[in-house]
Amino acid sequence: MDLLKACLNHDGAAASETVAEMVANAQPSATWAVLMHAAAWNEQREFDTPHSTILTFSIHRMIEDLGQNARILNGETGSGLNALPRKFRESLQSTLIERLAYHLADVDHWVTEAGPRYDIDIPMDSLDNALGRYTGAIRERRQIRAAESALRLASRENPIRLLRSTASMAAEEPDKLGHAFIMPLSLLLELPQSRFTRPIQASIWHLTEYLVRKIPRKREKEFVVDERMDQMAEPTDLSAHKVHFMNSIVQYGILGHNGIFAHRIAEAAEQGIVNSSTVEWLLSMLKRNIGEKRSQKQLDARKLSVSENGTDWKEIPSRIDLPHSDDVREWLDVSEYWGAMMNLESNVFEQLVPSIDESEWPVIRAAQYAMASINGEPRASHVMLFTHAAWSLADKGLVPQSLAALQVHRMLRQYLERR
Numbered sequence: 001m002d003l004l005k006a007c008l009n010h011d012g013a014a015a016s017e018t019v020a021e022m023v024a025n026a027q028p029s030a031t032w033a034v035l036m037h038a039a040a041w042n043e044q045r046e047f048d049t050p051h052s053t054i055l056t057f058s059i060h061r062m063i064e065d066l067g068q069n070a071r072i073l074n075g076e077t078g079s080g081l082n083a084l085p086r087k088f089r090e091s092l093q094s095t096l097i098e099r100l101a102y103h104l105a106d107v108d109h110w111v112t113e114a115g116p117r118y119d120i121d122i123p124m125d126s127l128d129n130a131l132g133r134y135t136g137a138i139r140e141r142r143q144i145r146a147a148e149s150a151l152r153l154a155s156r157e158n159p160i161r162l163l164r165s166t167a168s169m170a171a172e173e174p175d176k177l178g179h180a181f182i183m184p185l186s187l188l189l190e191l192p193q194s195r196f197t198r199p200i201q202a203s204i205w206h207l208t209e210y211l212v213r214k215i216p217r218k219r220e221k222e223f224v225v226d227e228r229m230d231q232m233a234e235p236t237d238l239s240a241h242k243v244h245f246m247n248s249i250v251q252y253g254i255l256g257h258n259g260i261f262a263h264r265i266a267e268a269a270e271q272g273i274v275n276s277s278t279v280e281w282l283l284s285m286l287k288r289n290i291g292e293k294r295s296q297k298q299l300d301a302r303k304l305s306v307s308e309n310g311t312d313w314k315e316i317p318s319r320i321d322l323p324h325s326d327d328v329r330e331w332l333d334v335s336e337y338w339g340a341m342m343n344l345e346s347n348v349f350e351q352l353v354p355s356i357d358e359s360e361w362p363v364i365r366a367a368q369y370a371m372a373s374i375n376g377e378p379r380a381s382h383v384m385l386f387t388h389a390a391w392s393l394a395d396k397g398l399v400p401q402s403l404a405a406l407q408v409h410r411m412l413r414q415y416l417e418r419r
Contacts, residue, residue: 002018003015003018003019003022003034003035003037003038003101003104004034004037004038004041006018006101006105007038007041007101007104007105007109008041008109008112009105010105010106010109011105012101012102012103012105012106012378013102014105015038015101015102015104015105016098016099016101016102016105016322016323017323018101019031019035019097019098019100019101020094020098020323020324022034023071023072023094023097024071027074028070028071028072028073028074029074029192029193029196030196031072031097032056032060032190032192033192033193033196033199033200034199035056035097035100035101035104036053036056036190036191036192036199036202036203037192037196037198037199037202037203038052038101038104039052039053039055039056039104039203039206040052040053040116040199040202040203040205040206041109041110041115041116041202041206042104042107042108042109042110042206043108043109043110044107044108045108046108048179049177049179049180049182049183049210049214050183050206050210051107051183051381051382051385052103052104052107052381053183053186053187053190053203053206054182054183054186054187054260054381054385055100055103055381055384055385056100056186056190057186057187057189057190058186058384058385058388058389059096059097059099059100059384059388060190061388061392062096062369062384062387062388063093063096063097064077065077065081065365065369065391065392065395066081066084066089066092066093066366066369067081067082067084067089068082069089069090069093072093072094072097081362081365081366083359083362084362084363084366085331087327087331088327088328088331088366089366091324091327091328091331092324092328092366092369092370092373094323094324095322095324095325095327095328095370095373095374096369096373098322098323098324098325099320099322099373099374099378099384102320102322102378103378103379103380103381106378106379107379115202116201116202116205116206117147117201117205118198118201118202120144120147120148120151120201120204120205121148122148122151122152122155123148123149123152124152125149125152127152127153127156127161127230128230130149130152130153130161131149131153131161131165131229133145133148133149134146134149134150134153134162134165135165135169137149137212138169138208138211138212138215139215139216139217139218140217141212141217142212143208143209143212146208146211146212147204147205147208150162150204150207150208151200151201151204154191154194154200154204155194156194157193157194159188159191160229160230160231160232161229161230162188163188163189163273164226164229164232164233164273164274165229166184166185166188166207166211167181167184167185167188167268167273167274167278168225168226168229168274168278169211169215170183170184170185170211170214170215171223171274171278171281171282171285172215172216172219172220172223173216173220173285174261174282174285175214176288176289177253177254177257177261177289178257178258178260178261178264178285178286178289179214179257180214180215181261181264181265181282182257182260182261182264183210184207184210184211185264185267185268185273186264187203187206187207188207189267191203223281224277224278224281226274226275226277226278232271232272232273233272233273233274233275233276234272234275234276235269235270235271235272236269236270236272236275236276236279238266238269238270238279238396238398239397241283241398242296242397242398242399243293243295243296243299244262244283244286244287244290244293245262245266245393245398245399246296246299246398246399246400246403247290247293247294247299248261248262248286248290248393249262249386249389249390249393249399249403249404249407249408250294250299250304250403250407251290251291251294252386252407252411253289253290255382255386255415256382256383256385256386256389256411256415257289257382258286258289258290259386259389259390259393259407259411260382260385260386260389261285261286261289262286262389262393263388263389263390263392263393264389265279265282265283265286266392266393266396266398267392268282270396299403300403301353301354301400301402301403301405301406302353302354302402304403304406305350305351305353305354305406309346309347309350310346310347310350310409310410310413310414311346311410311413311414311417312344312345312346312347312413313344313346313413313417314344315344316342316344316375317375317376317416317417318375318376318377319374319375320373320374320375320376320378322374325373325374328370328374329370329374332367332370335363335367337349337352337360337363337364337367338367338370338371340352341367341368341371341409342371346409346410346413349409350406350409350410353402353405353406353409354402356402356405358401361401361405364405365391365401365405368387368391368405368408368409368412369387371387371412371416372384372387372408372412372416375416376415376416376417380415380416382415383411383412383415383416386408386411387408387411387412390404390407390408390411391404391408
């Protein structure tokens with residue numbers, strides 16, 4: 001409750017300090033459940049789509065990428081940047097989770113009278129009946145009924161029906177920014193375990209409030225529904241679509257949305273959250289959002305670093321001070337790459353990209369994680385979301401690491417400026 005109170009009071013410093021204390025004293029699963037509880041209170045009046053649960057998913061995955069940390073993770077790790085010094089990795093992991101808490105305190109929240117409800121009755125329907133009630137209620141704009149059935153579906157240890165049916169509905173019309181697919185998928189992949197009663201209730205409230213606004217009342221005629229929502233689909237091989245994913249991070253659109261949307265498509269395809277026909281549908285939506293496609297030859301990082309230029313700065317972006325951010329800066333200050341990234345001229349780093357050795361990519365990646373988390377506006381989320389998306393697409397073999405590094409650099413240069 002201390003974290004939620006700090007967030008509702010818009011006290012970023014208190015929120016980041018509170019989560020640092022939680023990491024030291026609580027089980028990781030409880031820490032992430034509490035963070036999702038706070039994220040579910042986000043109303044985001046500035047935009048149509050709340051970004052806090054999206055950011056919680058992305059930062060959790062970034063922390064996993066950096067390797068094992070028993071204080072923050074339940075043993076799960078991602079791409080394994082274990083070659084980096086342990087002290088630096090753990091300081092960066094702490095900074096990322098503190099940055100998340102700071103963000104949650106710095107955005108708009110529902111007032112207490114209008115926030116998530118915790119008195120929703122859970123019907124004792126069969127799971128199949130609950131699924132029918134859930135999808136029908138979303139289409140009919142009946143949030144309470146949708147939340148009731150969603151909580152029934154979420155009561156399972158592995159709520160496959162909830163995940164798959166929501167992703168399928170969200171895929172129909174993800175909008176020109178991809179939001180309607182990005183947000184539900186991110187939330188459900190970060191859904192707290194059912195034993196964390198209030199966090200899961202708040203998360204489901206947040207999800208259903210969004211879905212009844214965004215899901216079409218009638219299904220798109222051309223959209224083919226997968227009839228099997230009680231089991232995961234076969235993973236979809238995306239290797240034939242690499243050029244579309246490369247385009248998504250080069251022509252990344254407003255605030256990097258094309259790259260973020262592309263990543264969530266790849267995540268859903270890899271995990272079997274949607275079937276292959278839905279993946280194809282989503283890729284057609286991604287192509288629509290990107291517009292004119294460049295060839296794979298045109299997307300070579302070496303050529304792009306010569307033919308185009310990133311954003312030059314007039315001044316270094318403002319600092320975000322967190323409990324562990326000075327530890328991160330102390331390590332980075334001696335790095336040649338960090339100095340190049342933070343130079344006022346974008347081209348100083350861009351000229352290095354074509355010649356970077358394979359063994360150096362973990363350093364570049366960690367520095368870009370840091371660059372997005374300890375500079376700029378605490379309220380900003382897209383710099384973190386795009387950084388995670390581009391590097392995760394590289395992990396999946398859908399974009400080259402050199403292209404991920406170049407495009408994350410350009411996106412951060414564009415959106416880390418002072419406002």
